[in-house]
Amino acid sequence: MTDAITPAAIPASAAPPRRDIGIKRRYAAERRFRAYGIAAISFGLLFLFLLLWSVVSKGYTAFQQTTITIPVEFSEQIIDPDNERQTDPRKLMTANYPNVARNALAKVLGVSTDDRAALREVNGLISDSIRTQLRDMVIANPAIIGTTQTVSLLAHGNVDSIFKGQVDLTVGEQNRRISDRQVGWMNELSASGALAKQFNAGIFVNGASSRPEAAGVGVALIGSFYMMLIVLVLALPIGVAASIYLEEFAPKNRFTDLIEVNINNLAAVPSIVYGLLGLAVFINFMGLPRSASLVGGLVLTLMTLPTIIIATRAALKAVPPSIRAAALGLGASKMQTIFHHVLPLAMPGILTGTIIGLAHALGETAPLLLIGMVAFVANYPTTPLDPSTALPVQIYMWANEAERAFVERTSGAIIILLLFLLVMNVGAILLRRRFERRW
Amino acid sequence: MNIVKLSAAALVASVAFAGAAAARDQVQIAGSSTVLPYAKIVAETFSETFPDFKAPVVESGGTGGGLKSFCSGVGEGTIDIANASRAIKADELAACKAAGVADVQEVKIGYDGIVFATDASNGDMKIEPKDLYTALAAEVVVDGKLVANPYKNWSEINPTLPNGPIAAYIPGSKHGTREVFEEKIMAEGCKEAGAPEVIKAAITDAKQAAAKCVAVRKDGAAVDIDGDYTETLARIAANKTGLGVFGLAFYENNKDKLKVATVSEVVPTTETIANGEYPVSRPLFFYVKKAHLGVIPGLKEYVEFFLSDDMVGPDSPLAEYGLVAAPEDQREAARAAFEAGTTM
Numbered sequence: 041m042t043d044a045i046t047p048a049a050i051p052a053s054a055a056p057p058r059r060d061i062g063i064k065r066r067y068a069a070e071r072r073f074r075a076y077g078i079a080a081i082s083f084g085l086l087f088l089f090l091l092l093w094s095v096v097s098k099g100y101t102a103f104q105q106t107t108i109t110i111p112v113e114f115s116e117q118i119i120d121p122d123n124e125r126q127t128d129p130r131k132l133m134t135a136n137y138p139n140v141a142r143n144a145l146a147k148v149l150g151v152s153t154d155d156r157a158a159l160r161e162v163n164g165l166i167s168d169s170i171r172t173q174l175r176d177m178v179i180a181n182p183a184i185i186g187t188t189q190t191v192s193l194l195a196h197g198n199v200d201s202i203f204k205g206q207v208d209l210t211v212g213e214q215n216r217r218i219s220d221r222q223v224g225w226m227n228e229l230s231a232s233g234a235l236a237k238q239f240n241a242g243i244f245v246n247g248a249s250s251r252p253e254a255a256g257v258g259v260a261l262i263g264s265f266y267m268m269l270i271v272l273v274l275a276l277p278i279g280v281a282a283s284i285y286l287e288e289f290a291p292k293n294r295f296t297d298l299i300e301v302n303i304n305n306l307a308a309v310p311s312i313v314y315g316l317l318g319l320a321v322f323i324n325f326m327g328l329p330r331s332a333s334l335v336g337g338l339v340l341t342l343m344t345l346p347t348i349i350i351a352t353r354a355a356l357k358a359v360p361p362s363i364r365a366a367a368l369g370l371g372a373s374k375m376q377t378i379f380h381h382v383l384p385l386a387m388p389g390i391l392t393g394t395i396i397g398l399a400h401a402l403g404e405t406a407p408l409l410l411i412g413m414v415a416f417v418a419n420y421p422t423t424p425l426d427p428s429t430a431l432p433v434q435i436y437m438w439a440n441e442a443e444r445a446f447v448e449r450t451s452g453a454i455i456i457l458l459l460f461l462l463v464m465n466v467g468a469i470l471l472r473r474r475f476e477r478r479w
Numbered sequence: 480m481n482i483v484k485l486s487a488a489a490l491v492a493s494v495a496f497a498g499a500a501a502a503r504d505q506v507q508i509a510g511s512s513t514v515l516p517y518a519k520i521v522a523e524t525f526s527e528t529f530p531d532f533k534a535p536v537v538e539s540g541g542t543g544g545g546l547k548s549f550c551s552g553v554g555e556g557t558i559d560i561a562n563a564s565r566a567i568k569a570d571e572l573a574a575c576k577a578a579g580v581a582d583v584q585e586v587k588i589g590y591d592g593i594v595f596a597t598d599a600s601n602g603d604m605k606i607e608p609k610d611l612y613t614a615l616a617a618e619v620v621v622d623g624k625l626v627a628n629p630y631k632n633w634s635e636i637n638p639t640l641p642n643g644p645i646a647a648y649i650p651g652s653k654h655g656t657r658e659v660f661e662e663k664i665m666a667e668g669c670k671e672a673g674a675p676e677v678i679k680a681a682i683t684d685a686k687q688a689a690a691k692c693v694a695v696r697k698d699g700a701a702v703d704i705d706g707d708y709t710e711t712l713a714r715i716a717a718n719k720t721g722l723g724v725f726g727l728a729f730y731e732n733n734k735d736k737l738k739v740a741t742v743s744e745v746v747p748t749t750e751t752i753a754n755g756e757y758p759v760s761r762p763l764f765f766y767v768k769k770a771h772l773g774v775i776p777g778l779k780e781y782v783e784f785f786l787s788d789d790m791v792g793p794d795s796p797l798a799e800y801g802l803v804a805a806p807e808d809q810r811e812a813a814r815a816a817f818e819a820g821t822t823m
Binding site: 133134168171172207208211214215216217247248249250251323324327328329330331409412414415416417418419427437439440441442443444 | 503505507509512515516518519520522523524526527528530533534536537538539540548551555556557558599706707708709728729731732733734735796
């Protein structure tokens with residue numbers, strides 16, 4: 041302390057003059073310190089706000105998707121011209137559904153089916169993904185062949201971007217992906233209410249896609265969920281067991297000191313190193329499949345273990361010795377003391393450490409790169425052995441896409457990841473409340 | 480605690496048995512981030528057209544990384560196809576053979592143009608390799624002597640260039656694009672500027688002299704971009720006079736934000752690249768492990784589907800995205816070579 045009080049010589053007799061104990065200075069120092077604290081917090085809040093603002097303002101549009109709702113004629117002429125569907129069920133799988141949708145839209149727009157150039161432009165308004173959309177409808181109910189149904193067709197990503205105002209339409213026609221004629225059609229469809237924005241459930245359930253309008257985080261959500269589950273059921277018991285042993289049973293000697301130093305070091309090792317380890321051990325040596333969330337979960341378990349061990353040891357240390365002494369005094373064995381008294385009291389700290397470790401693991405992409413999880417995966421993983429990706433990986437991959445429509449999806453996926461984290465943290469707080477003891 | 484113990488035991492068991500249980504039923508691909516968007520389109524359309532097969536898994540990670548994991552061996556734990564934005568190097572192929580990947584089939588899918596672009600608010604820019612070399616080389620020839628690059632402004636080099644500070648965002652050395660940039664722009668410009676003679680006089684070693692030609696200045700005027708084109712786009716949005724290097728497909732998707740520069744008076748389009756007028760282009764490849772054909776379900780079908788005119792022809796989804804289709808006879812030859820099983 042620089043403003044320590046200097047002892048002044050005080051005469052023993054006579055009324056002592058008011059001693060200058062620096063009270064003003066000390067109050068001022070406190071005020072300054074408070075001001076610094078508030079400044080630091082405001083600074084943090086400002087950046088948090090900026091981050092959230094930039095993500096939400098860019099990303100909220102991703103939760104709506106432009107669709108074109110028009111009557112679609114499931115013409116037998118196009119789907120099954122030779123009437124082979126009874127004998128060859130594959131016929132319905134491979135029929136030319138894009139033409140079905142294109143002709144339907146051309147009819148609405150009054151484009152002749154002979155004008156090939158115009159038909160191409162009409163095709164540019166609808167997503168290629170309607171192939172699977174219409175196919176699934178027909179397969180589910182082959183009776184609709186030959187009838188006309190009103191269908192909400194997914195609009196093309198370029199149409200979606202323009203409809204949401206993300207593309208500058210004042211630039212020349214040759215400098216954008218949608219022509220003036222197509223913009224005219226869009227206005228026409230929008231005026232009649234056919235072209236409209238709907239809630240985008242696809243972003244939550246669809247797998248990865250090269251078409252922005254059909255891309256979603258479905259596969260990534262499942263992959264992240266599997267990995268979190270694996271990390272939780274492996275890292276929590278192993279981590280807690282290791283720390284209980286180290287803290288309560290292990291003798292204190294050079295060897296256990298060495299282990300402690302190593303655990304602290306491991307917590308600071310760059311995560312890509314764990315990826316290299318995972319590639320060498322789990323894939324090359326143990327023969328586990330590439331890109332599988334099982335391998336990802338195991339790698340993240342290794343990465344999270346030190347964090348959980350350190351947090352658990354700190355929580356065990358924080359339990360007052362009086363609790364241990366009382367339990368032992370009443371005749372409990374060491375096992376009973378730890379599992380009946382110490383561990384429940386340390387639980388809030390352990391859970392906090394675990395959730396921090398899990399949140400860290402959830403946001404990790406680097407170790408997943410080497411085990412093949414930074415990948416384009418379109419099919420849902422049914423088991424942890426199937427290829428999958430993770431949420432942060434999906435964000436990273438979308439951020440590198442060229443199409444404009446992926447910009448909002450990148451931010452949309454960040455919002456989903458933040459919500460995922462929020463749910464985890466709220467869960468941690470609730471669990472902590474339940475176990476919290478005060479003394 | 481019982482549930483936790485049980486699930487932990489189940490997981491450990493699944494880890495132990497996984498090696499024996501897994502029979503891979505989808506194609507695995509890794510490699511170049513330039514080829515990645517094309518491979519994704521094909522993979523997606525493939526799984527829609529052939530519902531019996533699962534969609535191939537396409538990893539990104541760069542040409543070098545892809546070829547390295549491709550060459551790590553044969554078997555289900557290794558990838559089937561490596562995407563590459565350049566041809567495989569002799570030492571890479573040797574590493575492949577040493578690891579037991581004896582038969583590698585090379586497949587050329589088309590061409591990719593490399594374009595130079597500035598922010599859309601700028602005027603037209605005309606680039607000559609010589610000017611770009613003079614602007615970006617570490618050392619240039621002034622009065623017959625090799626000196627550290629003194630130029631600060633584009634217009635100092637050529638009055639037709641804009642009057643602004645030199646700033647260029649070029650792909651970092653981990654990208655295959657960098658090699659094309661060095662070969663087609665720096666080395667070419669070096670020659671045109673007459674620098675090799677001066678360099679040869681100073682350095683006798685041919686390899687070092689060639690490296691001198693393509694060395695880029697390090698004083699901040701040329702910035703290596705190790706990320707993807709989106710990073711270059713963000714840099715250009717921040718520095719409007721900066722010049723960025725992009726793939727043609729990326730430029731085509733962001734035409735409203737970028738102004739493309741002509742190189743040697745040629746505007747980069749799929750046509751000028753296909754007929755060879757535009758000088759900065761390169762072929763794109765992928766490499767197939769022959770030992771996996773017939774073992775991994777869908778591998779052969781995927782390659783055949785990729786090579787069909789529906790995918791790589793001039794009127795295909797890949798061409799629409801920005802791939803420059805190879806001429807008809809080359810496409811025909813690629814299909815024939817794959818069918819015949821020609822290996823390297």
